[in-house]
Amino acid sequence: MPATRSKEVGTGAEVGTVEHSTGEQLNWKQVRVMTEYKGSIPERLRRSQKRMERGSPLCKQIVQQFMNNVSQHAIARNLGISSSTVHNIIKRFRESGEISASKRQGRKPTLNACDLRSLRRHCIKNRHHSVTDIITWAQEHFRKPLSVNTVRHSIYKCKLKLCRAKRKPYINNTQKRRQLLWA
Numbered sequence: 001m002p003a004t005r006s007k008e009v010g011t012g013a014e015v016g017t018v019e020h021s022t023g024e025q026l027n028w029k030q031v032r033v034m035t036e037y038k039g040s041i042p043e044r045l046r047r048s049q050k051r052m053e054r055g056s057p058l059c060k061q062i063v064q065q066f067m068n069n070v071s072q073h074a075i076a077r078n079l080g081i082s083s084s085t086v087h088n089i090i091k092r093f094r095e096s097g098e099i100s101a102s103k104r105q106g107r108k109p110t111l112n113a114c115d116l117r118s119l120r121r122h123c124i125k126n127r128h129h130s131v132t133d134i135i136t137w138a139q140e141h142f143r144k145p146l147s148v149n150t151v152r153h154s155i156y157k158c159k160l161k162l163c164r165a166k167r168k169p170y171i172n173n174t175q176k177r178r179q180l181l182w183a
Contacts, residue, residue: 065078110144116157124160131151
């Protein structure tokens with residue numbers, strides 16, 4: 001944080017304020033609090049909001065600085081990220097020659113995002129159905145052989161719970177009137 005001490009014009013005595021690079025006047029307490037951390041609060045927020053997605057502009061900056069013979073430690077310091085992250089990105093670039101993500105390992109999900117949305121919609125619309133009813137609907141709708149565990153896991157992924165909603169008893173008009181008179 002570039003800051004300069006300001007002096008009163010006539011006396012030459014120091015005033016307890018500092019001029020920030022933004023032109024803002026800060027007192028020495030604020031400066032001490034800001035320098036105790038690794039950076040000021042807005043700086044730390046900006047750093048935490050940076051996302052390290054593969055192929056992101058930040059990855060491109062890292063590779064570009066690496067091609068210009070800047071050390072990994074200096075790149076990490078300049079961009080405000082950890083040196084291990086910089087090392088991993090540069091290592092991936094050296095091995096594949098690309099910044100973009102390579103094909104990932106593992107099994108592909110049985111239900112994609114669109115299927116999950118329609119399953120969620122069906123579960124909300126038919127909240128009184130049992131799990132077996134939902135599974136039979138899902139197998140017919142998605143035309144895929146789905147196991148009970150797959151459907152249960154997908155319902156949990158949709159942030160829904162697998163408990164049947166209790167049906168409320170039917171209340172006729174005379175019972176409603178009696179309830180109102182009682183309350």
